[in-house]
Amino acid sequence: MTGNEAIAEAAIQAGCRHFFGYPITPQSELPEYMSKRLPEVGGVFLQAESEVAAINMLFGAAGAELPCVIVNIMRGGPGLGGIQPSQSDYFQATKGGGHGDYHLLVFAPHTIQEAVSLTMDAFDLADKYRNPVMVLGDGNMGQMMEPVVFKKNSGLKLPEKRWALTGAKGRPVNLIKSLYLDPQALEKHNLEINRKIQEMIANEVRVETYSVEDAEIVIVAYGTVARIAKTAIRVLRERGFKVGMIRPITVFPFPYSTFEEISGDLRKFLVVEMSLGQMVEDVKLGVCGKAPVEFYGRTGGVVPTYDEIVTETERLFKGVP
Amino acid sequence: MQVEQVKVFTRPKTLRPVVTHYCPGCGHGIVARLIAEIIDEFGIAEKTVGVAPVGCSVLLYNYLDIDMFEAAHGRAPAVATGCKRVHPELAVFTYQGDGDFASIGTAEAVHAAARGELITTIFINNAIYGMTGGQMAPTTLLGQKTSTSPQGRNSKVAGFPIRMAELLATLEGAKYIARTAVHDPKNVIQTKKSIRRAFETQLKGLGYSMVEILSQCPIGWHMTPPESTKWVQEKMMQYYPLGEFKISKEV
Numbered sequence A: 001m002t003g004n005e006a007i008a009e010a011a012i013q014a015g016c017r018h019f020f021g022y023p024i025t026p027q028s029e030l031p032e033y034m035s036k037r038l039p040e041v042g043g044v045f046l047q048a049e050s051e052v053a054a055i056n057m058l059f060g061a062a063g064a065e066l067p068c069v070i071v072n073i074m075r076g077g078p079g080l081g082g083i084q085p086s087q088s089d090y091f092q093a094t095k096g097g098g099h100g101d102y103h104l105l106v107f108a109p110h111t112i113q114e115a116v117s118l119t120m121d122a123f124d125l126a127d128k129y130r131n132p133v134m135v136l137g138d139g140n141m142g143q144m145m146e147p148v149v150f151k152k153n154s155g156l157k158l159p160e161k162r163w164a165l166t167g168a169k170g171r172p173v174n175l176i177k178s179l180y181l182d183p184q185a186l187e188k189h190n191l192e193i194n195r196k197i198q199e200m201i202a203n204e205v206r207v208e209t210y211s212v213e214d215a216e217i218v219i220v221a222y223g224t225v226a227r228i229a230k231t232a233i234r235v236l237r238e239r240g241f242k243v244g245m246i247r248p249i250t251v252f253p254f255p256y257s258t259f260e261e262i263s264g265d266l267r268k269f270l271v272v273e274m275s276l277g278q279m280v281e282d283v284k285l286g287v288c289g290k291a292p293v294e295f296y297g298r299t300g301g302v303v304p305t306y307d308e309i310v311t312e313t314e315r316l317f318k319g320v321p
Numbered sequence B: 001m002q003v004e005q006v007k008v009f010t011r012p013k014t015l016r017p018v019v020t021h022y023c024p025g026c027g028h029g030i031v032a033r034l035i036a037e038i039i040d041e042f043g044i045a046e047k048t049v050g051v052a053p054v055g056c057s058v059l060l061y062n063y064l065d066i067d068m069f070e071a072a073h074g075r076a077p078a079v080a081t082g083c084k085r086v087h088p089e090l091a092v093f094t095y096q097g098d099g100d101f102a103s104i105g106t107a108e109a110v111h112a113a114a115r116g117e118l119i120t121t122i123f124i125n126n127a128i129y130g131m132t133g134g135q136m137a138p139t140t141l142l143g144q145k146t147s148t149s150p151q152g153r154n155s156k157v158a159g160f161p162i163r164m165a166e167l168l169a170t171l172e173g174a175k176y177i178a179r180t181a182v183h184d185p186k187n188v189i190q191t192k193k194s195i196r197r198a199f200e201t202q203l204k205g206l207g208y209s210m211v212e213i214l215s216q217c218p219i220g221w222h223m224t225p226p227e228s229t230k231w232v233q234e235k236m237m238q239y240y241p242l243g244e245f246k247i248s249k250e251v
């Protein structure tokens, strides 16, 4: 299956029965798949008139502090940009694209199988925290095909949705809103959201470390770039270079502590992204000046090849500026 | 004996001598040519600005030799409004698909018309999202199969196709509203006449003008070009009657 189809099927298997969306390359296969599959399982597929309408339909379906899953398959920007894969939306996804003190929980899969399991977890965590969860892929992850296995749902016990608007039968009325004209009340609301975010930071960080034990240079990458980097690391190891990788699986919350732990004995970090440097800012925060952080990026839809990463890493080993 | 040669047909000056990206049998290319002909006939190439938002319409700026904006999906009438208000001496037009004009951009479409904005919209209704690969559009006919209405558009789930011309004709600010087609020579000629009247409505300062053009998309419809022209005639025109829904005495 392509990543787009696999994510759609994972969503259905995680219990998703309502989909509101709008076509755009490179993710149109996702709504297309939903339009075929959701009616088969008694669900509702609705093509909205715009993305703005789609997210507001979700709001109506689920309420504010939206327990929903958003799939962002990134392409090159800014503006209309292009349709080739990119990691252009890292800031928007992890630092918040709107106003107010909020964050999304953001997963960054690097294989289609991982996209499937993260999508299924995303549905659980959206309900657990009553917060939107994003699956952040790039055009490559959306369009690439790999065999996948659908496993059972995690079986996590989810909180009851007492806040939902279902008609106030036999209970006090519920109100869903984000307008708080009294600053004290709005501060309280933000602090409550923040409590949830702190809980996510404490409990939900996921990260993969790859051959870091003896590494002198550690590559940092997520999504498609991480799987290209794995090939680069194999080649570099064959040539005798001690290289490893840290791969954030959640880009929010970011695995800062992993960097704190290993920074001391390292020569260097090399952050590789399909952007001109977005995640690199979080890496610098994690490393906190204890080792140099270098950056290599391609942008506009250009995907770096493994030999570009090999060349760049070898250059750092040789200390060539 | 001397044979006098008279040129009866040539490429309009405003239409660049380049190969277009449109699929064989597509209606877009015909309309691009008609717009170029009208711009030349009015002699306004140097005082015309076009706005092309995404959709198969977007590459119009590669074909017309005039100043052009690219706009975000649905926002062309707002961009055109800004341009026209700052440069009232210009002829400003938007060139939009049905996903663009009748779905994501309906708010901009309705309000530009309601304000009587002195701009012209050329609206390509091909009952599908062409550029993104054949998803359902707001104009998709009931029962029509697309990649997001695989069983055919069902009004219980996806509502009914929008008739933009009739909708906008109800607005006071709209002064020329017509629907035409480009599937045969007779209709191409009528389309050209309507585009001329739309531009005239703008140039005379009368109000907003829009020409909705039924246009074949053989690729999105999974048809051959001849099948697609037949489909315009037999299916689309049933639901989308041609005609001038609003016209001022002055044009």
Ligand SMILES: Cc1ncc(C[n+]2csc(CCOP(=O)(O)OP(=O)(O)O)c2C)c(N)n1
Pocket: A022, A023, A024, A025, A051, A080, B054, B055, B056, B057, B072, B073, B096, B097, B098, B099, B100, B101, B124, B126, B128, B129, B130, B131, B132, B137
């Ligand atoms: C905000 C935004 N959403 C979605 C898209 C993806 N997109 C590009 S073209 C298009 C629709 C094209 O259909 P239409 O307007 O009917 O024009 P056609 O290609 O059929 O001429 C869409 C949805 C986009 N570019 N921007």
Ligand code: SF4
Pocket: B021, B022, B023, B024, B025, B026, B027, B028, B056, B126, B130, B131, B216, B217, B218, B219, B220
């Ligand atoms: S996809 Fe359809 S509208 Fe787009 S160029 Fe091809 S035929 Fe024309």
